[in-house]
Amino acid sequence: MVLRAIFLILAAFAFAVQAAGADLSPEAGDDAVAAPAPSVGAARPEPLSHAAMVKAAITSYIIPHIDGLKAAAEQLPTAVENVCKTGTPAAQKDLDERFEKVVVAYAEVDFLRFGPMLEKGRREQISFWPDPRGFVARQLRLLLSSKDEKIAEPGALAKQSAALQGLPALEALMRDKDTPLGPGEAAHYRCIVAGAIAANIVRLTNEVSDGWEKPDGWADKLLHPGPNNDTYKNESEAAVEIVKALIVGLGLTGDLQLKPQIDPKIKLAPPYQKSDLQKAYYAASITALHQLYDTVDLESWLPPDRLWMKDWALGTWRALESSDGFGGKAAHAERDDVPTPREVFDRTNGLRNMVANRLSIAAKLTVGFNELDGD
């Protein structure tokens, strides 16, 4: 066993060296076309200031997407109620569509793991995933066997396990083929629970939205750093928070969505697989990260001799967006070939490393090696 472990470690090491070296070299791959040197005297655009980065991220990305999640979630309770009242295919289809919209909207903000999403554990409550120990199923079984209708009272579900409070628990009820949600007696209590979960998701997304947008909320905190600000002492600290979210998002996508496909030892169900939304989740994650990447425009800080990174990043986004995240081709793929899961994983990691170790430094933002997620 030890020999096997050594072999695996050495193999992993060989790959790590390859990925770290080859992926980011200017010659690597067909996307790494050397950027033309700027002509003498040609004006380069001004780098986006740290304050402008924060403002752009908040106004162009964060607030619209937080609002989008809130708006999508508000449609859930009625859709659940209709299914439970009528059980018609039309009502079921409507709930499926509205559920998908919430899942996609959540995927677009999943990596904003600071501020209102972190406070009171709201992120885990909205979307308890990954769930390698099967907490959602276990907790749901316990609740359903209790048949305690007080769960429908305002605030009751909020006192329960995070695994019961959000989208995965609702999905489990929606996809139960033995006892589907509907008007029958068998689903009576399940509908009470589903209604409570839908209402709870609305509450949570409202709280997140309010936390961002209220006067002196998190948007104000980021936009007005200074000595009296308890979180961000200057504009660079605020900008680092945004860049860290981008790094976290690339890491989460790589480790939790992509790595299980190339490492057979990992047993982790993809997000919202019961609803066949894992590809939609991947696509939303990548689209969102790309949008935030473009919004903060770290590339505007690159010196002329590092402009090849722009081309590498462009090729990488094209590869990530040409994949459906599961070995297939995306609907709007720009590449003719299908990127393999290995390539998609490697490029996601490479991009994460480039943002953390190259672009952020070029932009004079110091994202620490040790501070990122603690240990």
Next chain:
Amino acid sequence: MNSTVIDRRHMMLGTLAFVGAAGLRPGFATAAGNDVAYVTAARLASGAFGILLLGADGAILREVPLSARGHDIAIHPSTGRVVVFARRPGAFAVSFEIGNKTAPHVFTPGEGRHYFGHGSFSQDGRLLYASENDVITGMGVIGIYDVARRFKKIGEHSTFGMGPHEIMLLADGKTIAAGNGGLDTTPDGGRENLNVESMQPSLTFVDAESGGLLAKHEMTGELRSLSIRHVTQDAKGVIWFGGQWEGNPSETPPQIVGSAGLDRAPKLIEPRGKGGDDLKGYIGAMAVSNDGRFIAASAPKAGHVVYVDTETAAIIGLSDLKDVCGLAPEGEKDFAASSGFGVIRYETARATTVSQHELQDIAFDNHLRRI
């Protein structure tokens, strides 16, 4: 980036002082027999991960490649053998001798286990203890390895808690202190915490021989979300711990460094100001000075090192260094601190910088150990 040449004379004096204080740490300043002063895991200039053996002037004397990111280092008391543990949820440890360039030996925690990044040798050097996860149950384990048999795993004790991080054999040679973070994680779930709402962090004391529980201090009430991560021990035998706050950021305690003992309940130190010390909820490493009087605690998210006089439990210094984390004693009363930006700085417990060295494109990992 600016590099300042280290004050070599000071360092030599520091090294001599360290040797002079060796009685506090029997055998530590012996077997290396060369210029290696520190061991740390790091991200190298190539982007790959490795172990760095550094001279007192910060120069890299040897690199040992790793397949993935390492974390802390255990140092054998008499032979100069070191063991570097994988960062969680890694499942490898690498052993090699400081003064011998033979190939490193790799060993693993066995099926259904992974390392949490920390470990400690027995005083006689025959055994190695490692903090591990029982992946199925999520409970903490102290893996026991026979050094002479190429680190063959020969047993396990419980840490009596979930998600242990740093474990430390105390000066009595019989007791292991374990910082149980209280967090449930699995390798399949990456580094995601699965039970933040119900976490039960604790500081436990375990009989190293029998595995029996000697004492358990649970974090309760307002501290129920304070994940215990790192521990060290002062000259009087008091245990000092540093935590990571996993609760609402707005409810972060004003201080997250404290002390405890087998018969002494945990008590956090007083912050310097009314608003707290703004450590951003995370202590990344702890160290004690060689005279055993001063404690250092690094806060990488805040970019601070906090220095505490154990006589008064009062903060006597707070220094600034971006992404600082690794800490090690230097001389009798001073410390070395390393950062994710390749800086090694020597400073006093009053937070006065003695000297500083900087390596380009190197990111020092969370822990730094003095040979």
